[in-house]
Amino acid sequence: MSEETLPKRNPDVSWRTIEGQAVLIHNRLGEIQVLNDLGTYIWEHLELGPEILARNIAQEHEVSVPDAQRDVEEFMQALRGSGALADGTD
Amino acid sequence: MEQTERGTPLQRLHDSAFRARHPLFASIELTYTCNLACYFCYNPVQRKSQKRTQPAPERAESPLTFEEIVGVLDQLKEMGVLYLTLTGGEPLMHPRFWDIAQAAKDRAFAVRIFTNGAALTQNVVDRLATLMPFCLEMSIHGAKAETAEALTQVKGSFQRQMNALSLLQGSGLRVFLKCTVTRLVENELADIKAMADGFGFPLFFDPVLTISDDRQFYPMELRASDEAIAWLYKTSGLNLGNSPFEREPGDFNCSVGTGTLHITPFGEIHPCVQWKQSVGSVREKTLQEIWATSPLLMAAREANLKSAAMLKDTVKEHAFCAHCPGLSQLKCGDPLRPDEQYVRVANIRSKLAET
Numbered sequence: 203m204s205e206e207t208l209p210k211r212n213p214d215v216s217w218r219t220i221e222g223q224a225v226l227i228h229n230r231l232g233e234i235q236v237l238n239d240l241g242t243y244i245w246e247h248l249e250l251g252p253e254i255l256a257r258n259i260a261q262e263h264e265v266s267v268p269d270a271q272r273d274v275e276e277f278m279q280a281l282r283g284s285g286a287l288a289d290g291t292d
Numbered sequence: 293m294e295q296t297e298r299g300t301p302l303q304r305l306h307d308s309a310f311r312a313r314h315p316l317f318a319s320i321e322l323t324y325t326c327n328l329a330c331y332f333c334y335n336p337v338q339r340k341s342q343k344r345t346q347p348a349p350e351r352a353e354s355p356l357t358f359e360e361i362v363g364v365l366d367q368l369k370e371m372g373v374l375y376l377t378l379t380g381g382e383p384l385m386h387p388r389f390w391d392i393a394q395a396a397k398d399r400a401f402a403v404r405i406f407t408n409g410a411a412l413t414q415n416v417v418d419r420l421a422t423l424m425p426f427c428l429e430m431s432i433h434g435a436k437a438e439t440a441e442a443l444t445q446v447k448g449s450f451q452r453q454m455n456a457l458s459l460l461q462g463s464g465l466r467v468f469l470k471c472t473v474t475r476l477v478e479n480e481l482a483d484i485k486a487m488a489d490g491f492g493f494p495l496f497f498d499p500v501l502t503i504s505d506d507r508q509f510y511p512m513e514l515r516a517s518d519e520a521i522a523w524l525y526k527t528s529g530l531n532l533g534n535s536p537f538e539r540e541p542g543d544f545n546c547s548v549g550t551g552t553l554h555i556t557p558f559g560e561i562h563p564c565v566q567w568k569q570s571v572g573s574v575r576e577k578t579l580q581e582i583w584a585t586s587p588l589l590m591a592a593r594e595a596n597l598k599s600a601a602m603l604k605d606t607v608k609e610h611a612f613c614a615h616c617p618g619l620s621q622l623k624c625g626d627p628l629r630p631d632e633q634y635v636r637v638a639n640i641r642s643k644l645a646e647t
Contacts, residue, residue, distance in 0.1 A: 214424065216400035220316075220372045221308060223301070227374075227402045229424045232466045234374075234402060236301035 208251050209278055210288040219246070226286050235284055244277055245286075252278060309372070310544060310551050313593070315583065317552040318368050319377035319565050322386040323355065324557055327410050329445040330433065332474065332511035334504045335381060340445045343510045355557040358388040360574065362395050364555060367579040369399045373553070375426075376401035379565075381557075384411045393423055402426040410449050412456035417463050427466040430456070432495075435483035439476050443514075457491045469495040470533070478520035485530065497524055498533035500633045502619055505568045515633075521640050541601035545615055549593030553583065563592040567618030567627070592617065595627035602628045612645070613638035 211217070216227040224242040226235040237245055240263075244255055252274045260270035281287045299307070309316045321335075329339035338348045356364070368376065376396050383389055384407055396403045403425040409432075412420075420428065430453075434440030437450035444450075460467050469488045471477065477484065481497065488495035499521050501511045524530060544550060547564070554562040559574040561582050571589050572582035583589065595617045603610040607630050614634050617627035 216397065216402075218369070218374075218400040220374060221305065221312075221314065223305060225305070225374060225400075227400060227426060229402075229426050230464065230466075232427060234302050236305050238301065 209248050209281070211245075211248065212286055212288045215286050217245070226284075228285060231285065233284075235286065240273070241277060244274060245281075306551075310547070313550050314372055315547075315551050315553050316372070316374045317377075317547055318373045318375070318555065319379055319552075320361070320364065320555045321379050321381065321557050322361070322383045322389065322392060323381040325385040326380060326382040326408070327385060327446070328382070328408050328449055330408075330431075330443050331445060332443070332472065332501055332514050334502050334511065336504060336506040342504075342508075343513070344504075344506075344508045346506075346508070349506055351558060353558050356559045356574070358391060360559065361388075361392055364559075364574055364579065365392075365395055365399050365401075367574075368553075369401070371580055371583065374402055375404065377404040377406060379406040382408055382411065384416065390419065390423070393425065397423060397425070404429060406431075408444075408449075408453070409456035409460075410444075410446070410452045412452075412459055414459055417456070417459040417465075421463045421465055424465070427468060428460070429468045429470055430460075430493075431470050431472070432457075432484065432488070433471070434477050435480040435487050439480060442476050443474065457493070460493070461491055467493045469493050471495060471497050472501065473497050473499045473516045473520060473524065474501070474514035475516050475520070476514060478516045478523075481520065481523060482527075494531060496531040496533050499524055499637055500533075500614075500616075500619075500631075502566065503623055505622075507622065518636070518640055521637055522644060525637075525641050526644050541604060542597065543600050545596050545599035545617065548596045548617055549589050549591075550596060553579065561586075563589055564618050566616055566622065567592060568622050592627065595621075598628055603630065606630055607635055607638060609635070609638040609642040612641040 214230055216229065218225055219242065224237040224245040228235065247255060256267055256271040256274045259274065260267045306316065324335045324337045331342060333339050336348050338344065378393060383405060386392065393403065404427050405425050406429050409430040432453060433443045434450065440450040441447055471484055485495055499516065501515060503509050503511055524532060548567055549563055552564050554565045560570040561572050561574065562568055563571060569588055571586040599615045599617055603613050603615055607613045613630065615630060620629050620631050621627040623631060
């Protein structure tokens with residue numbers, strides 16, 4: 203996956219990690235999204251891209267790579283749906 | 293007892309932060325300077341005709357510099373504060389307002405800006421829309437110039453506020469309107485609601501006035517009538533500030549001492565915007581140090597935890613009664629004494645419930 207096609211964070215969404223959880227502030231929508239541990243790991247390491255993220259998660263959580271890939275893809279879709287990712291990525 | 297997780301991930305973050313005494317909320321009064329002179333303003337400065345029995349205190353120290361404010365923001369971020377309110381005075385009157393607001397945005401706070409709207413020109417609204425805070429909260433003081441300007445003591449302020457509301461429409465900013473209910477506006481509350489609806493912004497009425505930070509009671513001159521308070525509670529579709537919420541003895545009443553911090557323009561730390569006792573200065577200690585060691589903050593937390601039980605024991609209509617430990621502390625030095633205004637509202641609400 204080239205750098206241009208890596209998922210990118212929406213610059214309108216501010217974010218920080220609080221109490222170990224990524225907190226995404228959707229200022230335009232007035233919504234705050236709190237990610238779970240796995241979501242926080244993916245969000246904090248988006249730049250790695252879905253394939254490496256899935257491999258790392260599979261290794262860390264002792265799940266198969268295809269299962270991890272599916273989880274990562276589903277999470278990316280959820281992030282896109284919430285507006286946390288910039289349009290036209292991935 | 294095992295605690296089960298409830299609510300959304302955000303609610304769970306709030307719950308866990310409260311239990312861990314981790315502050316998620318902070319407010320900074322950037323300046324006491326204001327372009328209006330609202331009679332009920334609680335800042336410890338003289339606003340035109342306010343009737344003080346003692347003059348407002350003079351300050352020997354200088355306000356926090358821009359660099360000091362940025363240092364405070366860094367500390368608040370380090371402490372895990374999520375919600376940051378920039379208030380005043382009129383925060384837009386601070387000479388470095390835009391730099392401060394941007395610094396807050398850059399540190400990923402959910403930034404809430406309080407404004408009276410009187411300085412909102414097209415250029416200012418455009419800049420606010422570029423900044424894109426989490427929300428903008430604007431005070432309104434009447435549905436017509438005569439009543440609004442009786443409060444603001446500035447001629448032309450009503451029209452400036454109306455212009456601001458027009459400019460804010462379609463700006464993309466999330467705007468909330470607030471109206472403190474006084475005897476000046478009590479006969480036009482429905483008009484104010486209609487005006488807010490016309491602009492398409494949610495409106496919150498607050499029936500409780502506060503005394504000034506320097507313990508002057510002049511704002512109480514403007515108390516609304518029982519009839520006006522009753523109107524608020526019997527009219528459907530209104531948002532009311534300071535409504536009590538379901539809580540049991542042992543529950544936290546609010547976030548004082550456990551989830552919030554307030555900083556004055558001079559760097560003093562207060563337990564909250566209403567509890568006006570200094571627990572330290574950012575010029576002398578770090579915020580973390582003050583938060584971790586202040587006996588007064590511990591006492592505020594204790595009062596907070598005891599509030600629900602106190603209400604149940606002392607207020608007949610406790611199911612309808614809100615409580616602000618900070619306001620009681622300010623008014624009578626006892627955070628666990630019910631405030632007569634909240635009790636009055638509770639009595640009115642109870643009577644309405646009977647009918």
